[in-house]
Amino acid sequence: MRPNDRMNITxxxxxxxxxxxxxxxxxxxxxxxxxxxxxxxxxxxxCCGQPAFNSGYWDEARQVAGKTLHHLRDAEAxxxxxxxxxxxxxxxxxxxxxxxxxxxxxxxxxERTWEFSDFLVNRLGVTDLGARFPAKVTFHDGCHGLRELxxxxxxxxxxxxxxxxxxxxxxxxxxxxxxxGTFAAKFPMISTAMGEVKCASAADTGAEYMVSNDSSCLMxxxxxxxxxxKPLKTIHLAxxxxxx
Amino acid sequence: MNARDRILARIRExxxxxxxxxxxxxxxxxxxxxxxxGDSSAGTRPIGFRNRPVHVARAWLPQGGSTPAEHLARFAxxxxxxxxxxxxxxxxxxxxxxxxxxxxxxxxxxxASHHHAMTDAAVAALGRPALFTDGxxxxxxxxxxxxxxxxxxxxxxxxxxxxVNSRSSGGRALSVLPPHHVVLARRDxxxxxxxxxxxxxxxxxxQQWPSMISLVTxxxxxxxxxxxxxxxxxxxxxxxxxxx
Amino acid sequence: MSIAAQQFLEAxxxxxxxxxxxxxxQTALRKYEAARDRKKSAFNDxxxxxxxxxxxxxxxxxxxxxxxxxxxSKLEARGTKVHWCPxxxxxxxxxxxxxxxxxxxxxxxxxxxxxEEIHLNEALEKDGFEVVESDLGEFIVQLRQEPxxxxxxxxxxxxxxxxSDLFERELGSAPTREPEELTMIARRALRRKxxxxxxxxxxxxxxxxxxxxxxxxxxxxNARLTSALPRVMVTLLGIExxxxxxxxxxxxxxxxxxxxxxxxxxxxxxxxxxxxxxxESDGPTEWHVVLLDNRxxxxxxxxxxxxxxxxxxxxxxxxxxxxxxxxGGHTYGTTYSGPVGSVITPHLRGLQDWKHLSNASSLCGACxxxxxxxxxxxxxxxxxxxxxxxxxxxxIERLAWRAHAFVVNTPALYQFAQEVGxxxxxxxxxxxxxxxxxxxxxxxxxxxxxxxGESFKEWWRNRR
Numbered sequence: 001m002r003p004n005d006r007m008n009i010t011x012x013x014x015x016x017x018x019x020x021x022x023x024x025x026x027x028x029x030x031x032x033x034x035x036x037x038x039x040x041x042x043x044x045x046x047c048c049g050q051p052a053f054n055s056g057y058w059d060e061a062r063q064v065a066g067k068t069l070h071h072l073r074d075a076e077a078x079x080x081x082x083x084x085x086x087x088x089x090x091x092x093x094x095x096x097x098x099x100x101x102x103x104x105x106x107x108x109x110x111e112r113t114w115e116f117s118d119f120l121v122n123r124l125g126v127t128d129l130g131a132r133f134p135a136k137v138t139f140h141d142g143c144h145g146l147r148e149l150x151x152x153x154x155x156x157x158x159x160x161x162x163x164x165x166x167x168x169x170x171x172x173x174x175x176x177x178x179x180x181g182t183f184a185a186k187f188p189m190i191s192t193a194m195g196e197v198k199c200a201s202a203a204d205t206g207a208e209y210m211v212s213n214d215s216s217c218l219m220x221x222x223x224x225x226x227x228x229x230k231p232l233k234t235i236h237l238a239x240x241x242x243x244x
Numbered sequence: 245m246n247a248r249d250r251i252l253a254r255i256r257e258x259x260x261x262x263x264x265x266x267x268x269x270x271x272x273x274x275x276x277x278x279x280x281x282g283d284s285s286a287g288t289r290p291i292g293f294r295n296r297p298v299h300v301a302r303a304w305l306p307q308g309g310s311t312p313a314e315h316l317a318r319f320a321x322x323x324x325x326x327x328x329x330x331x332x333x334x335x336x337x338x339x340x341x342x343x344x345x346x347x348x349x350x351x352x353x354x355x356a357s358h359h360h361a362m363t364d365a366a367v368a369a370l371g372r373p374a375l376f377t378d379g380x381x382x383x384x385x386x387x388x389x390x391x392x393x394x395x396x397x398x399x400x401x402x403x404x405x406x407x408v409n410s411r412s413s414g415g416r417a418l419s420v421l422p423p424h425h426v427v428l429a430r431r432d433x434x435x436x437x438x439x440x441x442x443x444x445x446x447x448x449x450x451q452q453w454p455s456m457i458s459l460v461t462x463x464x465x466x467x468x469x470x471x472x473x474x475x476x477x478x479x480x481x482x483x484x485x486x487x488x
Numbered sequence: 489m490s491i492a493a494q495q496f497l498e499a500x501x502x503x504x505x506x507x508x509x510x511x512x513x514q515t516a517l518r519k520y521e522a523a524r525d526r527k528k529s530a531f532n533d534x535x536x537x538x539x540x541x542x543x544x545x546x547x548x549x550x551x552x553x554x555x556x557x558x559x560x561s562k563l564e565a566r567g568t569k570v571h572w573c574p575x576x577x578x579x580x581x582x583x584x585x586x587x588x589x590x591x592x593x594x595x596x597x598x599x600x601x602x603x604e605e606i607h608l609n610e611a612l613e614k615d616g617f618e619v620v621e622s623d624l625g626e627f628i629v630q631l632r633q634e635p636x637x638x639x640x641x642x643x644x645x646x647x648x649x650x651x652s653d654l655f656e657r658e659l660g661s662a663p664t665r666e667p668e669e670l671t672m673i674a675r676r677a678l679r680r681k682x683x684x685x686x687x688x689x690x691x692x693x694x695x696x697x698x699x700x701x702x703x704x705x706x707x708x709x710n711a712r713l714t715s716a717l718p719r720v721m722v723t724l725l726g727i728e729x730x731x732x733x734x735x736x737x738x739x740x741x742x743x744x745x746x747x748x749x750x751x752x753x754x755x756x757x758x759x760x761x762x763x764x765x766x767x768e769s770d771g772p773t774e775w776h777v778v779l780l781d782n783r784x785x786x787x788x789x790x791x792x793x794x795x796x797x798x799x800x801x802x803x804x805x806x807x808x809x810x811x812x813x814x815x816g817g818h819t820y821g822t823t824y825s826g827p828v829g830s831v832i833t834p835h836l837r838g839l840q841d842w843k844h845l846s847n848a849s850s851l852c853g854a855c856x857x858x859x860x861x862x863x864x865x866x867x868x869x870x871x872x873x874x875x876x877x878x879x880x881x882x883x884i885e886r887l888a889w890r891a892h893a894f895v896v897n898t899p900a901l902y903q904f905a906q907e908v909g910x911x912x913x914x915x916x917x918x919x920x921x922x923x924x925x926x927x928x929x930x931x932x933x934x935x936x937x938x939x940x941g942e943s944f945k946e947w948w949r950n951r952r
Contacts, residue, residue: 266542301738305739358769417716438741469651471519474667
């Protein structure tokens with residue numbers, strides 16, 4: 001790596017990853033630093049504003065998003081640890097600020113923001129991180145990453161290069177797990193039924209792990225699997241890719 | 245203001261504000277381009293509103309073939325899938341022989357038809373009592389016939405369909421009330437796709453449209469019970485196409 | 489909360505636990521998916537075909553006045569009576585008047601969602617007419633006195649055994665497990681009706697402006713018979729059904745069939761351009777085309793969601809929707825269920841009463857991906873949520889989101905909240921499963937991950 005290939009990466013760790021899954025963020029920091037890049041994590045921002053946005057409270061969402069927009073204004077590249085929060089920054093900020101003075105800043109941030117696996121494969125051009133993970137896994141496509149950001153092949157290309165890992169696709173890989181943010185709490189019965197369909201599809205592959213690039217989906221799925229005493233485990237992509 | 249003018253006024257009022265054109269949602273819709281940075285191809289295609297060339301779209305549809313032999317092969321394959329009994333024979337006499345065999349096998353007592361050189365010859369060759377629907381008929385008599393024998397306007401290789409109409413194919417009911425619909429056709433009536441078929445229909449009838457034009461694709465069918473295919477839901481259980 | 493929202497929550501609560509229902513719907517829709525994928529692969533370019541369809545419908549809807557006038561005048565020129573109906577009651581009264589004038593007794597009807605929308609059957613039955621649904625699935629749900637479960641597959645929630653029991657009870661037929669025999673029972677029962685009926689009522693899939701014709705798509709032949717034998721024909725359709733040209737069908741018929749049912753084209757696609765014409769041997773002597781607005785113009789007036797009027801009612805968005813697949817069609821309590829129903833019902837029947845349907849979505853976007861005319865369905869659900877809050881915000885929720893914004897924007901408060909989470913975790917665990925658990929809507933079916941001993945941000949600070 002030439003010195004000027006070295007990037008200044010701003011890692012955006014969303015609130016639930018920070019609070020409940022800090023290891024996901026730690027692995028991302030190590031992976032990006034080992035590739036020779038400088039990583040910073042702005043401590044002042046905690047949330048992208050999506051919960052309020054999805055609930056229809058756009059004014060309140062802008063209260064949160066405004067701060068994020070401000071703190072990320074000079075970032076060279078923003079890498080975000082969730083496809084869903086990534087969609088918020090990349091797709092929904094421009095809508096949230098359409099016709100407002102911040103519209104230009106929102107569009108500029110959108111251009112510089114990357115979901116983690118997308119960044120590795122399509123910005124850095126890296127697929128082999130030297131990791132080894134001796135297990136059979138199946139991959140869950142988080143809907144926002146898949147359909148808002150168009151990310152399908154990047155996480156799979158990364159998994160293909162992991163030693164001793166066997167990737168088996170499930171029938172319902174692209175079916176929503178039922179998390180959906182506040183949906184999971186407002187309509188728990190529907191959310192649970194959807195999660196059960198997803199887990200059954202993953203279990204049918206005989207995989208030990210269900211992998212995803214979105215901790216929010218995994219929080220819901222693991223919660224369901226643990227409660228039902230199922231042997232299938234969930235794991236974030238970054239945890240597999242970091243050779244430690 | 246009458247109801248018509250009220251509705252039209254509301255429409256015109258609503259349309260004073262323009263709507264965004266299709267494909268301008270600005271997010272990834274077709275995934276697996278590999279990255280989330282706007283690889284949607286939607287916005288790049290030429291949009292020709294009003295006076296747009298209609299048959300541009302035909303290139304993107306399932307194809308019917310470009311030579312008569314391809315058309316024939318495609319129509320035969322589609323017919324097999326649809327469970328249409330399609331027989332391409334060498335002469336009108338052979339078609340009549342085939343028709344006689346079917347009539348014998350099924351024990352037809354009385355057939356229904358309409359006057360046309362092709363149908364008249366076929367009914368004469370059958371030598372069975374016949375109801376001709378031209379000029380009106382008692383519906384109960386038609387219901388009692390075992391077969392309806394008609395001509396058609398055009399046949400479509402792409403879809404395995406044929407077109408009948410209320411003026412020159414014996415009315416609205418002849419091709420749908422009897423349990424067996426037999427269509428007599430010439431090879432030059434077979435066209436490649438629906439675009440060609442609609443052009444042919446327009447050329448035949450555009451000066452004076454019949455009140456009904458029906459694109460028939462296979463015998464009557466339903467999947468309303470557990471999505472299991474059953475033929476002969478209300479219309480013909482059998483559709484035979486005799487072509488020479 | 490509106491009555492409709494309460495009913496939705498109750499119905500969803502019970503049906504999502506019904507594993508038999510879940511299995512039945514999954515099995516049926518997996519069959520659909522396999523067939524659809526096979527047919528999609530026969531397209532040279534599915535996505536370009538969708539784009540072309542979206543452009544065609546954009547053209548039609550954004551010049552709706554011009555095309556409707558062209559459509560109606562061409563129809564009238566061939567002796568069809570066109571009725572313009574701004575509301576459901578006006579459409580209902582128009583049709584009741586036609587039927588009274590015809591001195592009809594028996595009415596046979598082929599599938600029409602617009603008729604469901606204006607509750608036509610109930611009105612006609614109240615007037616003392618016998619109305620017989622002729623589509624097999626509709627016939628079954630009519631016998632059960634329930635609305636269609638799905639806009640394309642009305643009886644997909646029933647097993648053959650339930651249908652056999654129903655026919656035995658209502659028609660006196662012998663029990664059977666064969667779908668073919670069940671179909672033949674219905675065929676025999678309906679044959680007499682076609683021959684007896686004085687009036688046939690149909691819906692329509694497309695209205696062709698250029699030639700003044702409606703196009704009706706079906707598989708069974710019941711719409712063809714409904715339009716062939718009775719002396720009076722009535723066709724009820726929404727004003728959004730227009731397509732500019734006859735040739736547009738060459739694109740729309742394969743798209744509709746592929747997306748809707750996994751077929752190359754549907755069994756019968758029939759164009760009607762008038763009542764019986766001089767020299768024709770049969771067909772109705774009178775044809776009435778009833779054009780229904782019923783607040784479609786309200787949707788038209790919303791440029792952001794105008795593309796919802798592009799809908800060709802193929803049902804693809806229902807079929808792929810994980811919400812629909814788990815709650816089923818009846819839970820919605822609407823004529824149009826699934827994603828498109830959740831988008832348009834608030835416009836057709838009132839946002840505040842029906843906003844819960846827009847909230848009852850994980851916004852996964854499978855609907856938008858499946859839509860053959862590229863309606864931006866799941867984003868419209870987001871817009872409905874925003875509009876509902878804009879019209880009538882809940883002050884409790886607004887306060888909660890302001891508090892949330894304040895906490896996440898203030899690092900010290902945010903850390904304090906995490907600390908509180910850590911401290912109350914053991915207590916919360918003890919309360920888990922009781923009504924005192926503050927997050928019971930989550931924990932009733934799922935474990936909640938504990939707050940980590942060291943948050944990422946703490947690790948990051950300590951590391952430096």
